[in-house]
Amino acid sequence: MFGIIRPCRHGLSERLRASWTAHLCGLCLALRDDHGQLARTATNYDGLIISVLVEAQSAAGDGAGRRTAGPCPLRGMRTASVARGEGARLAAAVSLALASVKIRDHVEDRDGVFARRSVAAGARAVTRRWDRRSAGSASVVGFDTAVLLDAAARQGELERALPAGGSVLLVTEPTETATAAAFAHTAALAGRPGNAAPLAEAGRLFGRLAHLLDAAEDQSADAASGAWNPLTATGTDRAEAERLCRDAVHGIRLALKDVELTDRALVHVLLAHEPGRAVDRVFGHAGHTDCRVRAEDGTRTTDGTPLAGNPYQAPPRHDPNQPPPQAPGGPVPPWVPQGPGFTPPGGPPPGRRNLLAGCAVWALMGCTCQLLCCEHDHPFSGERREGFCARHECCDCGNCCDACQCCGENADCCGGCCDGCGCDGCGCDC
Secondary structure, rough: OOOOOOOOOOHOOOOHHHHHHHHHHHHHHHHHHHHHHHHHOOOOOOHHHHHHHHHHHHOOOOOOOEEEEEEEHHHHOOEEEEEEEEEHHHHHHHHHHHHHHHHHHHHOOOOOOHHHHHHHHHHHHHHHHHHHHHHHHHOOOOOHHHHHHHHHHHHHHHHHOOEEEEEEOOHHHHHHHHHHHHHHHHHHHHHOHHHHHHHHHHHHHHHHHHHHHHHHHHHHHHHOOOOHHHHHOOOOOOHHHHHHHHHHHHHHHHHHHHOOOOOOOHHHHHHHHHHHHHHHHHHHHOOOOOOOOOOOOOOOOOOEEEEOOOOOOOOOOOOOOOOOOOOOOOOOOOOOOOOOOOOOOOOOOOOOHHHHHHHHHHHHHHHOOHHHHOEEEOOOOOOOEOOHHHOOOOOOHHOOOOOOOOOOOOOHHHHHHOOOOOOOOOOOOO
């Protein structure tokens, strides 16, 4: 359950982006509070779906399951509203148990640094502690992590006993069982027993998808290193693997239609749209497209300039590596930094710091994560830059609304499907 869900911040509305951040930070803090600082390394995007599902099924409003967290370096030393409660605790327990399984697999396969005896011994001690702690915290919310650990144990047995040419779905079964149990338990926490069956089906298919995509991504590297790969071992070609993945995506969407949700928007984005984009990303059918530079939908020109009459289109972003544009006789574009400390449009860049001063500022900004997460002045040149995460983010959201026809009167479709417009569906097959 690592690496499928990678939502682009440009494809989420402000409300959904805030909700996504609240669940991500809530998962991280729940791991810290229940299991210690080291456990925060188990924070992952896919695991927070558990927290999102619990909140989406709850009858309370958005603010009922939130609290204000203190400043964090990963948020640029800003406070934030974060998710709390049983959903975050379940997500933390599941993430910790899965991280333990993943580390144990690396130790058994002697991958990288885990081939060293000292590192392997320390990793085994960490996995045993995480197994105990995840089981304890999960039991508080009524979930038994034994289903996850048993599935991981059966995984190795199935791989060793798999006959030549056997079905790859025999290998994915333990992962399907584990994710189905975690998804279904969110219905129990939210008091929606009728959602348990469709959520179990969605979780089962999500687990299948996770396993197949991981196998497809690692197939070349596994072949080079001689490691076991389910697609290679079963003789499943990439075309068949892609077909199975797309069938799983379609099945997840069908299962979600039967789930009764109080707030469907974020769940719809994460489970109806993101898995399909993950399949495109792994099998190479979608390019890297900026969601604000699309001409085929009739709302943007090829250079990113919004067409007249579209009040929902954000202005184009300025490339920080290019000189700021001139604005003779007119207002300065809103995306050009202005005010004290900023260079006026067309003016020379600010003076560079010397090596010693630049290194000192770089260290300060690095320790507070400004280089990663925030817009900042370059420590040497003084030029305004975006954070590393924003510059290198996988903005492959060009297809975020290709099949999604939201009502333009109340929401920008590419700002979050059906967020705020009140429609129950978005016109696509999901």
